[in-house]
Amino acid sequence: MADTPRADVRIDTDLVRELLREQHPDLATLPLRPETDGWDNATLRLGDHLAVRLPRRRLSADLVRHEQRWLPSIAALVPCPVPAPVRVGRPTSSFPWAWSVVPWFEGVSALSLDGRSRGAAARPLATFLAALHTPAPAGAPENPYRGVPLTHRDGDVRRRLDAGVVPRARDLTQVWDAACAAPVADGPPRWLHGDLHPGNLVLDTAAPHELRAVIDFGDVCAGDPATDLATAWLTFDRSARDEFRSVVTELCDTSRATWRRAAGWAVVVASALVESSDDHAAYRRLGLAAIDAVLDDAPQLFP
Structure with a gap:
């Protein structure tokens, strides 16, 4: 693709750890490491079986909301695993958009x-x-x-x-x-x-x-x-x-x-x-x- 757009918010492990402590404290002590920093979203591996997916830009924030709104029902339709959110994150003073904890698929x-x-x-x-x-x-x-x-x-x-x-x-x-x-x-x-x-x-x-x-x-x-x-x-x-x-x-x-x-x-x-x-x-x-x-x-x- 063309050069990845600059993120509107800096996303790192400290920020994600803070979000998890505030909203999903039972997950906050799991190992956390960056995986991808893509065009629209950043993904961090969370433990062995989960990942945290966060929009990098305001323009992509609605994409995460679409996934949160519709993927649970789509997951029930299809015969192959999809990353339906297992936890939903709310905007905070530290991070302005919705974010998700999703399954991690090894492969x-x-x-x-x-x-x-x-x-x-x-x-x-x-x-x-x-x-x-x-x-x-x-x-x-x-x-x-x-x-x-x-x-x-x-x-x-x-x-x-x-x-x-x-x-x-x-x-x-x-x-x-x-x-x-x-x-x-x-x-x-x-x-x-x-x-x-x-x-x-x-x-x-x-x-x-x-x-x-x-x-x-x-x-x-x-x-x-x-x-x-x-x-x-x-x-x-x-x-x-x-x-x-x-x-x-x-x-x-x-x-x-x-x-x-x-x-x-x-x-x-x-x-x-x-x-x-x-x-x-x-x-x-x-x-x-x-x-x-x-x-x-x-x-x-x-x-």
């Missing part, structure tokens, strides 16, 4: 593996999405950047494809045009993860790298499930991608139009990763691989 990020090594996750991830993509309840959050008609993203995508930084841009533009021309989603908005790429999949450390957990639901929203199905091209090689698509289609009766929109969403994400990941080689490689995957499948998707 390896799928981002650290290549597409071939992720193949064992294809069927369980398809099953996970079939369970997740149910009609969302009234009041479910919407997102102007995810789950919307592809034409809502047209300006951003064409700017990236015209900027000279995305390889095979002419071929991608043809895919993008065809995806935008696909019929829009019908029926009620459905639950979406909203940011389903290998960086948000936890796999077993050892081969065959089965799916352990799906994480980071800060962008959870209601909309077109094709958004999440773009992970076919972001996550898997050709063989596993075929298996993933076959299982999703069988379980959800997924239409050709949905898969065409999903390929368009893969163009959205892949072009953004290539444009914005100069300082994160793994995400740049992910974007480049996804571009090749979409174009490899384009003759079958858009005959």
